[in-house]
Amino acid sequence: MLEEFWANASTSYKALVFSAMGLIAVGLIMSIVGNTSGNQGLAMASLPVIGVGLVLHVVGLVVRGQKIRKGYKK
Incomplete structure (x- = not known):
């Protein structure tokens, strides 16, 4: 399914x-x-960069979940 x-x-x-x-x-x-x-x-500046990456990752999970849910409804 992933592929x-x-x-x-x-x-x-x-x-x-x-x-x-x-x-x-x-x-x-x-x-x-x-x-x-x-x-x-530099070590402290890395924390917001990692945080933004994690937020984008969660947004990607939400987008993927919505697309999968829409696929089930069809």
Whole structure:
């Protein structure tokens, strides 16, 4: 079902998912670099980036759930 959904998913959904994954990855890298180098500002700046990525991830789950629900109603 996952392969079928991904193949039929809209471009906006795919962009949302990849944006979320990218922001989470960038935030994690910022956090690792900030904490290993002792740069407290960089480590703290990574938290909102990770948070935005997680919010986008949840939005993607909601969009996917709505599309699946609409598919069941047909």
